[in-house]
Amino acid sequence: MVQRSLYSQHMLTIAARLDVMNRLGRAMADTTRARILLSLLESPGYPAQLSRDLGLTRTNVSNHLACLRDCGIVSTEPQGRQTRYEIADIHLARALNSLLETTLAVNEDAACIDPQCPLPDCAPEDLNH
Numbered sequence: 001m002v003q004r005s006l007y008s009q010h011m012l013t014i015a016a017r018l019d020v021m022n023r024l025g026r027a028m029a030d031t032t033r034a035r036i037l038l039s040l041l042e043s044p045g046y047p048a049q050l051s052r053d054l055g056l057t058r059t060n061v062s063n064h065l066a067c068l069r070d071c072g073i074v075s076t077e078p079q080g081r082q083t084r085y086e087i088a089d090i091h092l093a094r095a096l097n098s099l100l101e102t103t104l105a106v107n108e109d110a111a112c113i114d115p116q117c118p119l120p121d122c123a124p125e126d127l128n129h
Contacts, residue, residue: 023071023072023073024073026071027067027068027071027073030064032054032056032060032061032064033064033067033068035054036050036054036061036064036065036068037068037073037074037087037096039053039054040074040085040086040087041087041093041096041097044077044084044085044086045084045085045086046082046083046084046085047061047062047065047083047085048082050065050085065085068085069085072088073087073088073092074086074087074088075087075088101114
């Protein structure tokens with residue numbers, strides 16, 4: 001069964017865009033869901049593996065995964081008795097990774113993580129010389 005993603009539609013109305021932003025904001029505002037998303041950005045995961053890796057109870061992880069699934073942020077694929085979870089859309093995964101890179105670069109004391117950055121004084125010092 002193929003799940004249609006909210007993020008792959010080209011012509012979203014303002015109301016639909018606000019809904020997408022609210023869902024993402026809700027997902028990322030919770031520390032546990034954010035940790036799960038960070039893990040799923042690295043690779044697909046299973047509830048038992050995520051609970052072990054993140055030091056959380058299986059019930060807690062399952063509840064947060066259900067929230068992320070219901071928001072359309074993650075998708076599931078049954079695999080025998082297990083369910084694999086992954087970011088629902090490659091565009092969303094890229095956007096989340098870009099957001100993380102941008103946020104990290106905002107810290108004035110941190111070196112820019114993009115060696116090709118066109119902004120003055122942004123590229124890491126060792127690459128400017």
